[in-house]
Amino acid sequence: MVEGAHGGIGAGASRLLDAVQLISAGLDLRGSLHRLVEASCALTDARYGVIGLLDADGVVNDFVIHGVDAETAGRIASLPTCEGVLGVLVEDPKPLRLVDVGDHARSMGFPPNHPPMSSFLGVPVLVDDKVYGNLYLTEKAGGAQFTAEDESLLQVLAEIAGSVIANARTHQASERRQRWLEAGVAMSEELQNTAELPDALQAVARHLRQVSGSATVAVVADLEGTHGVVALDDGSVHPLLADLDKVLEVATPVLIEAEANGRTLALPRIENTDGFVVPLNSKLVPGHVLLVLTDGVDPVAGELAPVLLTAFADQAALALDRTAALAERQELLLIADRDRIARDLHDSVIQRLFATALQLQGLRRIVVLDEVRSRLDDAVAELNTTIRDIRSTIFELRHDDGSSLKSDVRALAKEYVPVLGFTPFVRIRGPLDSGVSSEVADHLMATLREALSNVARHAEADACIVEVEVGQERLLLRISDNGRGIDGQISESGLRNVRRRAVEHGGTFRIGSEEPHGTLLEWQIPVR
Template sequence: MHREGRAAPGLPRLLDAVLSVGTDLELRSTLQHIVDSAVELTGARYGALGVLDADRTRVTDLYTAGLDEAARELIGRLPDGHSGLLGALVREPRPLLVPRIRTDVRSVGFPEGHPAMDSFVGVPVRVDSQVFGNLYLTDKQDGTPFDTDDLSLLRVLAAQAGIAIGNARLYETARLREHWIEGAAAVTTALLHGTSADDALMTVADKARTLSGAAAGIVLQPTGDSGMEIVAAATGPGDDAADFLGTAIEPGSPVLDQLLGGEPVFVDDSATDDRMTTVVRSRFGPSMLLPLQSGGRLVGTLALPRRPGDPPYTGVERLLASQFASQAALAMVLADGREARERLAVFEDRDRIARDLHDLVVQRLFATEMMLESTRRRAANGASAVPGMDDLLGQAVDELDSTIQEVRTAIFALQQPPADAPTTVRGKVLRETAGAGALLGFAPSVHFEGAIDALVTEPVAKQLVAALRGALAAAHRRPGVTSVKVRVDAKAPLPDGREGVRLTVEDDGEATEGGARGTVVTWQSPL
């Protein structure tokens, strides 16, 4: 009669508890809900769910019910499952019912500040046949000890809790995988859209740090002496990435041997692991060091250290981070290939410039030479007083001067470093005209007068480039433009008599209001 009287009122509560523990897909919320449901189902005063580590030897996290924050602070450090009744359940994962805790030989008592507890019941929680943790209850609200009916109810709830935890873990894994995939896609997009080599390393480090919840994202690259050196670091608030830059792993380190061999390294505590030899290891706890490798080529190592006391990386986190590192390494290799193609394009453009020098400038010099030769012969034949002789010689001199300017411009273009942005005034002007040439469909001609780079200051250069950009944009919008001439004169006389810099942009486009064909834009400024 006693068992039937207990089962009937307990069944509705059991059904409610079984249904409620599966309503949440967030793992931490699910675990807390399980403890709360167990306490409510059995009428217990205190409850706890201890989550075990991967080796199932100690408690890594504890969810409690019946203890407020003040009580938890009095207890201090929560049990780790190495001793007492909790340790017995960890070592032997099977249901455990203890009517009187103080009389059980496995009990080791309670620490100072811990509330007094009399009876105990505990059951293992299994997920896919593996022990995930243990569910503990102590003391009933009515003062009676736990009995076999309570144990049976708790076993049913634990079985349902295992299913709910499995579902929550699957959902959490899927969500985590989605975040890592999105992060890898964002890194790939950034690297393949013109990011520089240094920015690429920082992008990988910062994104990996955010996704993994690490204290820092660090990229190391091989050095000439078979070691590795930190070349990029991304940190959270309160840390300075500059503290890590330049830190090296010396040749011969066990960690280095694994990394250079393309093997990942997983460390539970950087400060105490003998394989870690860097001077910054004492600042971190659990860490992952993942080779950035693609197609057999090792481009670096991605290190993701957490703070001391943070939870170690799970198997799922290790797998997803390794996949991210492989994807990032591939993107870095592709980005290097893109840069190589861009450098090749620059070299091809230099070949074009060289052909232009040969086909245009040299021919122009040859024609001028013929003109001067003809003049010389006429003068030698006594025709020095031929009408127009001075004009002819003047024209030849002008042609030579113009040609010299074009040669100087072409030579300067050839001297520009392929991957560097120009820092001189000449370089900035040439960059603007080259960019406009892609829109216009032809390259504007550019002439420089005077020592442009020596005379034009940086503030004036900014104004000059802005005026040039506006004039080129206007030429692009004007119909019928087939040629644009740009002239920069660093010794131009200004209206007030001083010397200054003058920019003249002339095109042959149609006037906007029916005026004559050809438009001239002039900008000038004192030096």
């Protein structure tokens, strides 16, 4: 069949079979490419060989080189590019044989310290009827020229290599899918023991970054109309993390589209950084997407990236739904336990205290000494105060559904733990739940979110205190950190809205340095 398709092979058949045996020695894709270039040089007596690999857009993005040692390669001013003669096969994928590569009209010469090369032979390598790359050979042994037989032999080898590469790619894809499947299982197993949503989101980001080899994976959520990072795993010092606002600004249109359509989308390149937006299609934890950033070269795996990322995200969504259901079940158990405690306090403890108070009041009637009567009165008053406190506790136990402003403040501080890297200390004084209007409460939460975001982005702190004080007329929010403080003029940007909220409601806003180091933000407005 080989001789019928490619005449004139003759005595080269034995060398061709040796070459085929060499390139078929394993299923490792990179190893197969190295063996192909080595076998091509042995088959045609070429000193140097290289295969240029094309990406999905038909642009050469990688080379596998044979015949140039590391020391020589280090002295060459630049590695091969697909301009000049090498670009001819990219534009027109047909065999090209030259007596002297330097005489071709497209020749651009060689960079300094490049080995001398004259004779040239190039053929395309097709995989699944598409050009996968181009194989280039130079410098036939003894100063001879490449022959028509060399060209025929190399064409046959390239044709067989296409099948070998296709098998290697299939094997590589299978191994990759297996690795991603195992990562998904490991993530699901970890989330089985995780009841808190922030911890679960952090685990999803960590497992995805590890299996994908990405530089950074962030979980982004819709926070009151704006997108913010709620979990982050960064395996390297990614330059874009210094300006998450810029990343989210560029990514926001893609985030909205991915959420709306429920499918994985590629991000536009940001400063030599590629990425993907992957929606988490969770039923119980809606509004979350995965932001995957890579360093230039995509380690997620090219054409398979959307498929692998989507499958992982779907598995994560199921695990998150289970985590949310578990958290809800624990909340229901907690409510039931509170009901039981409240019932016991009312039916047992209060009744006993009330009976004791009645006994003391009855005893007072038969006591003669005024001092004893006074002490009995004090004891009865203390018992009545205790009964009122217990009734207040019972009310809180039966009505605390987690929706109070106090709990909202603490929950928001906890939400920023993955981004800050520490847990803010929250101190609340005064009747926050009863003494603040709903409008003021909304402004408080928005201001607190913006303040914590600024601490996360700019402060470089490892501690932060959130203080909320409610007086008869005014609400004060004070946030201090131990970070690097404020250098020079303050760029307010997001803080402009914080100042506007205070001024429009007759309040004040101040931000400045905290002694001995750090930043202090104070925001106060009328409570009604």
